[in-house]
Amino acid sequence: MILNPAIEALPLQKKTDLQTERLRAIVERAYRKTGFYHQRLSASQLEPAMLQTVETIAKLPFLTTADLAANYPYGLLTVPVSAIARFQQGVGNKAVGLTQQDITNHLELLARSLVAGQVSSGSVFMMIAAKEVMPYAPALQTAAEGIGATVIEQHGLNVKELLKIILNFGVTALFASPETFLHLAETLTTLGFSASELPLLSLLCDARQLDNPLRHKLRQAYSTPIYTLYGHTDILSMGMAAECPEQNGLHLQEDHFYAEIIDPYTGQPVPDGQTGELVITTLTREGMPLLRYRTADFACLDRSPCPCGRTLARLHFSCFARQ
Ligand SMILES: [Zn+2]
Numbered sequence: 001m002i003l004n005p006a007i008e009a010l011p012l013q014k015k016t017d018l019q020t021e022r023l024r025a026i027v028e029r030a031y032r033k034t035g036f037y038h039q040r041l042s043a044s045q046l047e048p049a050m051l052q053t054v055e056t057i058a059k060l061p062f063l064t065t066a067d068l069a070a071n072y073p074y075g076l077l078t079v080p081v082s083a084i085a086r087f088q089q090g091v092g093n094k095a096v097g098l099t100q101q102d103i104t105n106h107l108e109l110l111a112r113s114l115v116a117g118q119v120s121s122g123s124v125f126m127m128i129a130a131k132e133v134m135p136y137a138p139a140l141q142t143a144a145e146g147i148g149a150t151v152i153e154q155h156g157l158n159v160k161e162l163l164k165i166i167l168n169f170g171v172t173a174l175f176a177s178p179e180t181f182l183h184l185a186e187t188l189t190t191l192g193f194s195a196s197e198l199p200l201l202s203l204l205c206d207a208r209q210l211d212n213p214l215r216h217k218l219r220q221a222y223s224t225p226i227y228t229l230y231g232h233t234d235i236l237s238m239g240m241a242a243e244c245p246e247q248n249g250l251h252l253q254e255d256h257f258y259a260e261i262i263d264p265y266t267g268q269p270v271p272d273g274q275t276g277e278l279v280i281t282t283l284t285r286e287g288m289p290l291l292r293y294r295t296a297d298f299a300c301l302d303r304s305p306c307p308c309g310r311t312l313a314r315l316h317f318s319c320f321a322r323q
Contacts, residue, residue: 057281058260114140152171171198181218206238255284256282261301263277
């Protein structure tokens, strides 16, 4: 199932047209509204009119974590501080400023991600996550409610109590860390049961936390598919890309993010299918647009058609920066 097929399954040319239109608008706004981008474009002898296609964005210098810190907290805002509904505080001197529209967009992206992970109306959804560990937990629960799932809210229960809740409420979709999933499975085994007896239909987790050995262990412990969601604390905490039922890469929400893969040493683009550093440009961010932000996450881009029907390119991650 696809939550928003008008966007997620947009024909490729229309997707490029949409990205181009949004890119032009965001470059123009960043240039006009922030001293930082104005200076940066001017120093490269660029004007927004020279950045008219998605390919031409490569003329812009990269934005780095040091730039974010140097302009903390308000230097990259393109709206007055009063128009910022929320600052998501990152590690060190970094914060993402979001307007109410940015927050609304975030909820839709989380909802799309949940639907890609087989959560829908009729699902019983639960998160096992401390808010301080997973700052996106409240938004993810709100997004689940928004698509008609029934959310079971719980805080700080031990593993046996959690298992009882999963059985009593018939939890079908569970978001947790891979370690928590393994802990649940091990506890069940010691009680003489197996994880396959749980009503779960989807396991969901943060892509940053699931490496290949852990995925292998989870597949051994559970017959339930595992879906990962990707976010970056400097861009959007969660919901930038999500795994679909094909379990072969994470679809990037390309109507909101433009991705480039570069050689980390030369800064030059690498061909699709080749691993390099992921560079993201936010296409719709009102509060604090990021143009060519180097994520320090490593991935390759896969633009081949996906049997799920989404036309959004997929990211295959190979390693993540520490956050
Ligand atoms: Zn797919």
